[in-house]
Amino acid sequence: MTAPTYLVDASIFIFRAWFALPGDITTRDGHPANAVHGFARFVHGLLQAERPQRIAFAFDEGQKGSHRHTLFPDYKANRPPAPEDLKRQFPWCRTLVEALGVTTLSSPRFEADDLIGTLADRERERGRCVTVVTGDKDLTQLISPGDHWWDPRHPRRLDPAGIEKRLGVRPEQVADQLALAGDKVDNIPGIPGVGMATAARLLRRAGSLPALLEDIPAIGRMPLRGARRLMTLVESHQDTVRLARQLTGIHCEADLPPGLSLERRPADAAQLAALAEHLDLPTPLRHGL
Known part of the structure; x- marks a missing residue:
């Protein structure tokens, strides 16, 4: 069986490290470095345990110019801006990954989710399966037979059947599910009370969101508790749901850099040593990286 291509949602692991490690971890010149230290541990563990041949880390840029923000200006408006001490560490994290010979990418218009989705489609077109490394349930919608969604904090890697067991819907229904329920994390509106x-x-009854909205009266006849109330709610909030569905779906036709290769390259030893020295990374990480 062909080894999977690993597609890593980088930002979530940087934020996890920021919240998990104390702020008194600093660089040689005294700047906070807790996020990059924790992220380095994560990257080290991933590369040592998985030994990926093909891998890419997708990073988020600012959201103001993203296609979702253009559609809905309040998209992610509930999130406070990242602290300056964290923002300074994002470039270090990306430089670290690149020094290890691993491809990174980002876009001013598309989020990391969209870049991962586009890469996943491209890999499958070439007969390869993917492992999406993240903690974000939104990315479960990308998983096809042979693929896995994997949060390294948990040992189990979810295939399409595992996702259906966990979320109650098939991967291709996840964006529809999020559009109906809304997503508070991303400030995406849904139907109140759903x-x-x-x-x-x-969705298990209707099959898809378009089918559900095409015959809203049928909801009232479904053998569900409060079916008539649900029918009324969907009827009155259908425009909101249609907008939300444009936000919850991952765009799998994002622009990718020409000549992009996901093959892992040899590490740049000199760059890595200089970065490890500046960041004052622990000795085990320096040796392991």
Whole structure:
């Protein structure tokens, strides 16, 4: 069986490290470096354990110019801006990955999710399966047979059947589910009173969001508790749901840099040594990297 291509949602692991490690971890010149230290541990563990031949880390840029923000200016408006002490560490994290011979990419218009989705489609077109490394449930919608969604904090890697068991819907229904229920993390509106479980029950009956919205009266005849109320809610909030669906779906036709290769290259030893020295990385990480 062909080894999977690993597609890593970098930002979530940087944020995890920022919150998990104390702020008194600093560079040689005294700047906070807790996020990059924790991220380095994560990258070291991933590369040592998995030994990927093909891998890419996708990073987010600012959201103001993203296609979702253009559609809905309040997209992610509930999130406070990243602290300056964290923002300074993002370039270090990316430089670290590149020094290790691993491809990185970002876009001013598309989010990391979209870049990962585009790469996943491209890899499958070439007969390769993918492992999406993230903690974000939104990315479960990308998983096809042979692929896995994997959060390294948990040992289990979810295939399409595992995702359906966890979320109650198939991967191709996840964006529809999020559009119905909304996504508070991203400030995406949904139908008030409809959560993920109720959205799953509706989609299991209708099959898809377009089918559900095409025959809203049929919701009232579904053998579900409060079916008439659900029908009324969907009827009155259908425009919101249609907008939300444009936000929850991952765009798999993002622009990629020409000549992009996901093959891992030899590490740049000199760059890596200089970066490790500046960041004052622990000795085990210096040796392991």
